[in-house]
Amino acid sequence: xTSSLLFLFAFLIATxxxxxxxxxxxxxxxxxxxxxxxxxxxxxQEKEIQISLDQVSGAGFKSLKAYGxxxxxxxxxxxxxxxxxxxTTFYLRSxxxxxxxxxxxxxxxxxxxxxxxxxxxxxxxxGREQRISLWFDPTEDFHxxxxxxxxxxxxxxxxxxxxxxxxxxxxIGVSYPVQAxxxxxxxxxxxxxxxxxxxxxxxxxxxxxxxxxGCPAQLNTIGSECxxxxxxxxxxxxxxxxxxxxxxxxxxxxxxxxxxxxxxxxKAPPECQSNQ
Numbered sequence: 001x002t003s004s005l006l007f008l009f010a011f012l013i014a015t016x017x018x019x020x021x022x023x024x025x026x027x028x029x030x031x032x033x034x035x036x037x038x039x040x041x042x043x044x045q046e047k048e049i050q051i052s053l054d055q056v057s058g059a060g061f062k063s064l065k066a067y068g069x070x071x072x073x074x075x076x077x078x079x080x081x082x083x084x085x086x087x088t089t090f091y092l093r094s095x096x097x098x099x100x101x102x103x104x105x106x107x108x109x110x111x112x113x114x115x116x117x118x119x120x121x122x123x124x125x126x127g128r129e130q131r132i133s134l135w136f137d138p139t140e141d142f143h144x145x146x147x148x149x150x151x152x153x154x155x156x157x158x159x160x161x162x163x164x165x166x167x168x169x170x171x172i173g174v175s176y177p178v179q180a181x182x183x184x185x186x187x188x189x190x191x192x193x194x195x196x197x198x199x200x201x202x203x204x205x206x207x208x209x210x211x212x213x214g215c216p217a218q219l220n221t222i223g224s225e226c227x228x229x230x231x232x233x234x235x236x237x238x239x240x241x242x243x244x245x246x247x248x249x250x251x252x253x254x255x256x257x258x259x260x261x262x263x264x265x266x267k268a269p270p271e272c273q274s275n276q
Contacts, residue, residue: 022073022211027061030212034060034184039202048208053079053086053187054201060186063212066094068180068226070214071233073146073157076106079187079203080139083108085194088187088205090145094179095219098124102154102177104145106138107131107193108203114138115258118156118164122175128269130164131259132252142208149177151227152239162241162249163256165275174271180217180226 026046033040036059041050051059074090086108093101101121106114120128136143146157154177156164168176187205189196213233215226229235241249253276262272 022071022209022213024209025211027210030065030210031061031063031183034062034186036060043206047210048206050204050206051185051187052202052204053189054203055198058186058188060184060188062185063183065212065214065216066180066182066219067092067212067214068217068222069150069231069234070212071146071148072183072212072214073144073209074185075142075144075208076138077140077142077206078106078114078138079108079205081200081203082110082197083114083200083203084110085189085191085196086187086203087190087193090183090185090207092147092149092177092181092183093121094181096124096179100177100179100181101126102147102149102156102181104147104156109194116158116163117259120154120166120177122177125175128166128261129259130257130261132163132256133258134158135256142206144209148233148238150234150238155241161252162245163252165241165249167240167271167274169271169274172270174269178222180219180222182219183212 024047027042027049028046036051036057039052039057039059043050049061072092076090078088079086088106089104091101091103093099099121103119105117105119107117108114114134115131116134117129117131119126144159148155152168154166155162170176185207187203215231217223217226227234262268
C-alpha cells in the first residue's frame with residue numbers, strides 16, 4: 001500500500017462516514033438467524049456475533065427488514081489458519097425466482113491468502129465476478145466492508161476505499177438491482193473453492209456493526225420513496241465517485257485485481273467501460 005493511498009484512506013473514511021451514521025446497536029435489534037443456531041455465539045452484549053463452520057454445519061443470519069436503497073456495512077474479522085475452501089460472506093439479496101444480489105465473498109486460503117470476490121446478480125443473472133487481493137491480513141483484526149446502493153450506482157468499499165463500481169446502465173439495456181433486498185451473512189464451504197482441511201475446524205468468523213442506514217421496503221418491491229433525496233445516500237454527491245475516490249479506486253484495480261469478468265471473454269459486456 002503506497003503512502004499516497006494511505007493518505008486517501010483518512011479522507012475516504014471521512015467522506016463515506018457522512019453517508020453511514022448508523023448507531024451501534026445490539027445484533028437482535030436488526031437481525032435474526034438463518035440457520036446454525038448451535039454454531040452461533042453472541043458476544044459483548046450482542047455487539048458482536050461469532051458464526052462457525054465445521055463438518056456438521058455452518059451458520060448464517062439475515063436482517064429483519066428488506067431495503068430499497070442505502071448504505072450497508074459490517075465490520076468483519078475472518079477465520080484464520082488454513083481456510084482453503086471456506087467462504088465467509090456479507091451480501092444483499094432479494095427472494096424471487098429472478099433475484100437481485102450484491103456480494104462480498106471472502107475466499108479462504110492458507111494463512112492470510114484470502115481473495116475478496118464481489119459479484120452482482122440482476123434479474124437472476126450473475127457471472128459478474130471480480131476478485132482482488134487484500135492489502136492486509138483480514139484475520140488479525142476487524143475491517144469495514146461496505147456498500148452504497150442508490151438509483152445511480154452500487155459501490156463496494158473496504159475500509160473506506162472503493163474497490164468496485166456497478167453503475168445503473170439500464171439506458172443501454174443492462175439490468176440493475178431494482179428489488180428490495182435483505183442483508184445476509186454466512187460461513188460455508190464450496191468444493192469449487194478447494195477442499196477444506198477439516199482438522200483446522202471450527203472456522204470462526206466475527207461480525208460487528210449492526211446498525212443499518214437503509215430505506216425500508218416491502219420484500220422484493222421498492223417504492224419511489226427509496227430514491228428520495230431525503231436519504232443522504234441518494235443526493236448527487238453519491239451518484240459517482242469524486243476525484244479522490246476515483247484515484248484510490250484505480251490504484252486498487254491496478255495493484256490488486258486478480259480476476260475481472262470484463263476481461264475474460266472475446267468481448268467485454270456493455271457495462272464494463274462505464275464502471276472503470
